[in-house]
Every structure is written in structure tokens, then in C-alpha cells.
Amino acid sequence: MSATATSPSKTPERIAHKGLLEVRELTTRFKLSQGWVRAVEKVSFSLEPGESLGLAGESGCGKTTAALSILKLLPENGRIVSGEILFDGKNLAKRTEYGMSKIRWKEISMIFQGAMNALNPVTETGKQIAEPIILHEGVSQKEALKRTRDLFELVGINPKRVMDFPHQLSGGMRQRAMIAMALACNPKLVIGDEPTTALDVMVQAQILDLIERLRRELDLSFILISHDLSVMAETCDKGVIMYAGEVVESGTVAQLFNDPRHPYTRQLIKAFPNIHERREMVSSIQGDPPNLLDPPPGCGFSPRCNVKTGACTDDPETVEVEPGHFVRCHLVKAGVI
Amino acid sequence: MATETKTPAGTAPAAGEGAPERHHHGRVGPDELARAEVKDGVLFDVRGLEVFFPIHETFFRSMVQKEKRYVRAVDHISFCVKQGEILALVGESGCGKTTTGRTMLRLEEATGGEILYKGLPMRSFTGRALREYRKKAQIIFQDPYNSINPKQTIFDIVAEPLEVNGVTSSEHEKEERVVKAISQAGLRPAQEYLYRYPHELSGGQRQRVCIAGATVLEPDMIVADEPVASLDVSIRNDILKLMVEQKDTLGVTYLFITHDLSLAWVISDRIAVMYLGRIVEIGHTEEVVANPQHPYTKALISVIPVPDPLAKREHVILEGETPNPVDIPSGCRFHPRCPMRIDACREIDPPDVHIGGDHYAACIRLK
Numbered sequence: 001m002s003a004t005a006t007s008p009s010k011t012p013e014r015i016a017h018k019g020l021l022e023v024r025e026l027t028t029r030f031k032l033s034q035g036w037v038r039a040v041e042k043v044s045f046s047l048e049p050g051e052s053l054g055l056a057g058e059s060g061c062g063k064t065t066a067a068l069s070i071l072k073l074l075p076e077n078g079r080i081v082s083g084e085i086l087f088d089g090k091n092l093a094k095r096t097e098y099g100m101s102k103i104r105w106k107e108i109s110m111i112f113q114g115a116m117n118a119l120n121p122v123t124e125t126g127k128q129i130a131e132p133i134i135l136h137e138g139v140s141q142k143e144a145l146k147r148t149r150d151l152f153e154l155v156g157i158n159p160k161r162v163m164d165f166p167h168q169l170s171g172g173m174r175q176r177a178m179i180a181m182a183l184a185c186n187p188k189l190v191i192g193d194e195p196t197t198a199l200d201v202m203v204q205a206q207i208l209d210l211i212e213r214l215r216r217e218l219d220l221s222f223i224l225i226s227h228d229l230s231v232m233a234e235t236c237d238k239g240v241i242m243y244a245g246e247v248v249e250s251g252t253v254a255q256l257f258n259d260p261r262h263p264y265t266r267q268l269i270k271a272f273p274n275i276h277e278r279r280e281m282v283s284s285i286q287g288d289p290p291n292l293l294d295p296p297p298g299c300g301f302s303p304r305c306n307v308k309t310g311a312c313t314d315d316p317e318t319v320e321v322e323p324g325h326f327v328r329c330h331l332v333k334a335g336v337i
Numbered sequence: 338m339a340t341e342t343k344t345p346a347g348t349a350p351a352a353g354e355g356a357p358e359r360h361h362h363g364r365v366g367p368d369e370l371a372r373a374e375v376k377d378g379v380l381f382d383v384r385g386l387e388v389f390f391p392i393h394e395t396f397f398r399s400m401v402q403k404e405k406r407y408v409r410a411v412d413h414i415s416f417c418v419k420q421g422e423i424l425a426l427v428g429e430s431g432c433g434k435t436t437t438g439r440t441m442l443r444l445e446e447a448t449g450g451e452i453l454y455k456g457l458p459m460r461s462f463t464g465r466a467l468r469e470y471r472k473k474a475q476i477i478f479q480d481p482y483n484s485i486n487p488k489q490t491i492f493d494i495v496a497e498p499l500e501v502n503g504v505t506s507s508e509h510e511k512e513e514r515v516v517k518a519i520s521q522a523g524l525r526p527a528q529e530y531l532y533r534y535p536h537e538l539s540g541g542q543r544q545r546v547c548i549a550g551a552t553v554l555e556p557d558m559i560v561a562d563e564p565v566a567s568l569d570v571s572i573r574n575d576i577l578k579l580m581v582e583q584k585d586t587l588g589v590t591y592l593f594i595t596h597d598l599s600l601a602w603v604i605s606d607r608i609a610v611m612y613l614g615r616i617v618e619i620g621h622t623e624e625v626v627a628n629p630q631h632p633y634t635k636a637l638i639s640v641i642p643v644p645d646p647l648a649k650r651e652h653v654i655l656e657g658e659t660p661n662p663v664d665i666p667s668g669c670r671f672h673p674r675c676p677m678r679i680d681a682c683r684e685i686d687p688p689d690v691h692i693g694g695d696h697y698a699a700c701i702r703l704k
Binding site for chain 2 (some may be wrong): 050058059170172200201202203204205206209227228229230231233234253254257267268269271272273274275276279280282283284285288
């Protein structure tokens with residue numbers, strides 16, 4: 001909440017920050033009739049240009065809300081309560097709706113969850129992809145459609161199918177079309193919200209491979225939102241593990257998977273089977289995630305934690321256990337784990 | 338399409354030669370079904386099963402076209418389900434795994450081949466025998482949010498199969514069985530859950546209610562169709578554990594239908610990998626995963642993500658997508674996408690090749 005609000009003057013000053021995107025203590029809440037839901041609480045992370053970051057956690061942990069906050073696409077009852085979203089020298093948290101419309105798609109775009117429903121079923125796929133190009137770059141529809149054909153080629157769909165309706169494309173092709181749409185205006189940052197969740201394993205592998213290739217070729221920064229830690233392990237450079245709206249651990253994927261410190265990260269990783277290792281029953285985490293209308297005091301994970309102590313009802317501090325590896329747990333701070 | 342030389346993959350030694358003995362050329366009576374015993378540990382013997390769905394064509398097309406077209410959902414598959422095992426049917430969407438499961442429950446009618454349940458041909462179950470059979474085979478659906486009635490209490494949901502089938506003679510017995518099934522499904526103490534409604538339960542608990550509803554009749558087999566696909570990771574493992582527990586303690590046989598080979602690997606005894614209506618590989622789980630023979634199985638295993646960023650394995654990513662099950666490619670149906678195809682693959686429909694033990698794979702390059 002520093003006083004760096006961009007004034008409505010012609011040349012807003014650049015705010016100095018880390019990397020391409022830096023999210024500082026972002027807090028987002030939803031208003032319900034019963035009160036305010038703590039969806040995202042003091043979430044901080046940063047992203048270098050060309051880097052890929054995974055945002056992982058179970059459903060309801062706030063990962064999608066964090067991403068929607070970055071683009072300010074929250075539903076009407078959602079509000080960014082505090083914190084800064086610093087992107088390329090601008091604080092997006094303070095931007096007006098008009099200011100955001102210049103950023104969306106042109107600089108930050110998103111691949112939405114469920115390609116089946118994200119495309120308009122009664123408009124030709126190509127026209128939907130051409131729309132942001134026409135809007136942001138003021139080119140003619142003919143020119144935009146020509147560029148759409150190139151985008152189709154880039155993502156591996158036959159350009160002849162540019163005038164197909166979404167139902168004429170297969171699930172994998174629709175997801176590719178969504179990726180083409182996200183790349184339409186050459187953004188710097190692409191956010192993928194569960195881009196492969198509803199897809200078959202083989203199609204998932206194709207799409208992840210495509211994203212990886214495009215990221216290299218176009219030097220994109222990428223945020224992958226996924227509940228699947230295995231996918232994050234294979235595709236991202238860095239990872240952020242969220243639980244009950246808070247970041248519990250973050251670091252490089254090597255740090256997170258080979259030296260997990262937070263009890264939640266440890267238990268969550270064990271819940272994923274590794275087909276190349278010895279076969280054993282995967283474990284689960286007892287209990288249910290907390291009700292975020294009335295979150296438990298202190299560490300949000302403590303009610304389900306298998307190593308909790310009396311201190312866990314106080315707010316834990318985030319400690320840097322290794323350069324770049326942050327953990328939010330009392331026991332880690334005390335040096336127990 | 339079907340090759341005559343096809344050996345029934347993974348069938349028991351007794352099957353294969355002259356199996357449909359005895360006297361059921363006509364109907365099977367309900368008493369005969371109730372008395373039937375499992376022979377050689379084989380609960381179901383599926384032989385050359387075909388399930389085709391006719392395509393409704395436009396009038397013009399139906400006049401012009403000579404041949405009637407079908408969606409060949411399941412195209413001549415043979416396997417057996419042994420009593421007390423978890424058999425996983427693994428494959429991508431549209432491979433026919435769900436249709437196979439539904440046909441085994443008689444929710445779909447086979448258009449060819451046959452399924453023997455305890456040696457009795459399932460096709461001949463009608464009327465009362467079919468009702469008797471329905472008690473023996475149950476199903477758990479994918480989505481526990483939509484597959485149970487939100488207006489019924491947990492007690493009513495679990496008691497309904499007993500009422501429909503008129504199994505219990507007294508209210509007391511009914512309650513006893515419901516309580517037993519609920520606590521076996523891991524909702525303990527069961528009394529606390531009896532008069533709650535589904536909306537008061539979490540997704541995992543609802544799936545347990547579905548499992549209790551399936552086990553209350555003490556069936557021989559439960560078809561679990563993607564039972565954990567809509568659950569969170571931290572919860573889904575409990576449901577998988579419950580399935581293993583019920584297999585061990587109650588002797589329930591599970592047909593576990595899933596698209597996720599790693600989940601099948603965790604809990605199943607045997608795996609059958611399906612592609613476009615055929616079983617391409619079947620065998621003991623550890624054997625199939627550690628030593629896959631069919632190129633499709635190899636590719637599938639290679640692309641499964643694992644929670645280890647240092648494991649740099651080579652991904653065999655297949656090009657394109659599964660063809661539609663109407664125009665099935667000639668020869669080996671996998672050949673257009675196979676990284677190891679040879680010319681002969683275009684012509685020869687591969688028979689099952691015995692790899693060793695219970696392990697079979699359908700690829701001509703294995704001979």
C-alpha cells in the first residue's frame with residue numbers, strides 16, 4: 001500500500017520492482033451475504049521475463065482468484081483489498097478499468113479453464129481469435145484473419161479450419177485455438193488456468209509440449225495454474241504452493257520437490273503417484289480445507305497438519321530457508337523441520 | 338474385422354475350448370443364477386464382445402449409402418475378470434472403456450460376442466433372472482455431486498437398493514444392513530450420518546455414500562467408472578484406499594475404469610489398456626507398467642507426469658488424435674499414430690501375442 005499510485009497524468013512514472021511481474025501482499029476478498037470470504041491473503045511472488053511459474057494447490061485455495069486479480073477480471077463481489085500487482089513498471093492494482101483494457105490481451109493474456117465453454121459456440125473460431133487483434137491493433141478483419149491463420153499454423157491446427165465453429169474442432173484443437181487466442185497480440189505474459197485439466201493424457205502431453213515450445217520461441221513468461229503438482233514439476237521453473245488463500249511455500253521446482261519443507265507441501269507431493277518408482281499406496285491428507293468465511297486462527301493448515309504444535313494458532317512468519325526458497329511455517333522457523 | 342486366430346487375452350485355462358456347456362440354450366432362471374458358482378476363480382469371461390451403436394443417417398444418405406454405418410464402441414474384445422481382483426480398464430476418452438463396463442452391467446446390450454457370468458451367458462438373463470443379476474453387479478459413477486438425490490437422506494439413499502430389490506424382510510434388518518454398509522464405506526460412526534442430507538457432506542463423503550449404496554446389496558462386482566476424477570487429490574487417495582480395503586475385507590471385485598494410468602497402477606491387480614474399442618495390452622499391473630510391450634502403452638506411460646522435476650525422461654508424444662470409432666483404420670487400428678509401424682501394420686489386424694504369464698499384447702512386431 002505504498003504511495004505509488006499512478007496519477008492520471010500523461011506519463012505515469014515507472015515503478016521499480018523485481019522481474020516482469022511482482023505481486024506484493026495481494027489480498028482479495030469476496031463479499032457474500034454471510035460476510036467476506038478470504039480468497040487470497042497476502043500473496044507475494046515474482047516472475048522474471050521468460051520464466052514459467054506454477055501456482056498450485058487444491059480447489060478453493062485461491063490460485064485462480066490470484067490470477068484473476070492480476071487481470072482484474074474478478075466477479076462483481078470480488079475486491080482487491082490491499083497489495084500491489086507490479087507489472088512492467090505499472091501497478092495494476094491501482095489501474096482503472098479503462099487502463100486495464102489496454103493491458104489485457106495486449107500485454108497479459110489468459111488461457112481459460114475448460115476450452116469447451118470458453119469459446120463462443122455460435123461464432124467461427126477464427127473470428128473470435130481475430131477480435132482482440134482488431135480491437136488492439138486497429139487492423140481490418142481481413143488482415144486480422146490472415147494473422148489468425150498464421151497463429152493456427154503456429155499452434156498446430158490446419159489454417160484451413162479457421163472458419164470452423166468450435167463444435168467442429170476436437171477438444172485438443174479447441175485448447176490449441178485458445179492458446180492461439182492468448183498469443184494473438186504478442187503478450188509478454190500468458191496465464192494458463194488449468195489449460196490441460198479436461199484433456200486426455202496424450203493430448204495433455206501435446207499441449208504442454210506446445211506451450212513449452214512457444215515459450216522458448218516467443219520468449220514468453222508463463223504462469224501455470226494447476227492442481228496437478230506433477231504437471232507443474234515437469235513444466236515450470238518456479239512454483240508457489242497455496243493453501244486456504246495463503247502461500248505456504250515457494251521456490252524453484254527443484255527446491256519444492258526435492259526439499260519440501262512445509263508439512264502441506266510434503267503431504268501433497270506424497271499424494272501424487274510416481275509411476276517410475278516403487279509401487280506404494282499414495283497417502284492422503286486427513287480432514288477438509290477450512291471454511292474461508294471463518295478461517296482458523298494462525299496457520300490455515302494447522303487443523304489438518306500432522307505435526308502441529310500449540311504455536312500454530314499464531315500467524316507464522318515467512319522464512320527464506322535457502323536463497324529463493326520461502327516457507328511459511330512455525331516449525332521451519334524454529335528449525336524443527 | 339475380428340480375426341479368427343485371436344486368443345482370448347488373459348482368459349483362464351478352462352475357457353477357450355468348449356466352455357458353454359450345460360443346458361442354457363434358452364433362459365437362465367433366477368434360482369440357477371443365485372446358485373451359480375465361480376469356476377477357476379473367473380467371475381466374468383468376456384469373449385469377443387462387440388457393442389456397436391447404429392448411426393442415424395439422413396433420409397437421403399440412407400438411400401444412397403449401401404452399408405449401414407456403426408460407431409464401433411467396443412470391437413471384439415476378450416478378457417476375464419477374476420473374483421476378488423481390481424481390474425483396471427485404462428484408455429483415453431472414446432476408447433470404449435465405459436461402454437465395456439456398462440455392457441457388463443447389462444445397461445447396454447452387446448451386439449456380438451458374449452459375456453459369461455459364473456459360466457452363465459448374460460444374454461439369456463431376462464425378467465426375474467435379470468433382476469437377480471442386478472443385485473450382483475453395481476456401479477459407482479464419476480460425479481458424486483449429481484449421482485445422488487439431494488432430497489433424500491443418506492439412510493434413504495443407501496436403503497433404496499434394498500427396497501427396490503425387496504431384499505430385507507424387516508425394518509430392523511434393513512437398518513442393520515444400511516448401517517453396516519455406511520460404516521464399511523468409512524463414514525463412522527454411521528449413526529451420525531444416517532439422517533443427514535448430501536449437501537451437508539463433502540465430495541469425498543458423498544462418494545463414500547455412493548460406495549455404500551453399491552455395496553449394501555453385497556454384490557459380486559462393482560464397476561467404478563472414474564470414481565475419483567471429480568475429487569481433489571488429497572481426498573481421492575482415501576477413496577482408492579477404500580476400494581482396496583473393500584476388495585480385501587469384503588471380497589468385492591472391482592472393474593476400475595479410468596483414464597489415468599498412474600491411478601490404475603496404484604490400486605489395480607491387472608490392467609487392460611484400451612485403444613479405439615480394442616484391448617491392446619493386458620496383464621499384471623506391475624508387469625505392464627514396468628515392461629510395456631505395445632507401442633501405445635509405452636507412449637502412454639512415457640507421458641504421465643511425475644512429481645519429480647529432476648526425472649528427465651523422454652516423452653513419446655503421439656501425433657494427432659484418436660480417430661473416430663466409425664471409420665476405423667485398416668489393419669492395426671493404431672498404425673496411423675504408431676511410432677514403430679511397418680508396412681504390414683496397414684493390412685494385418687494383430688492377434689494377441691502372449692508375452693509371459695498373464696501378459697498379452699496385440700502387436701505384430703512382437704512375434
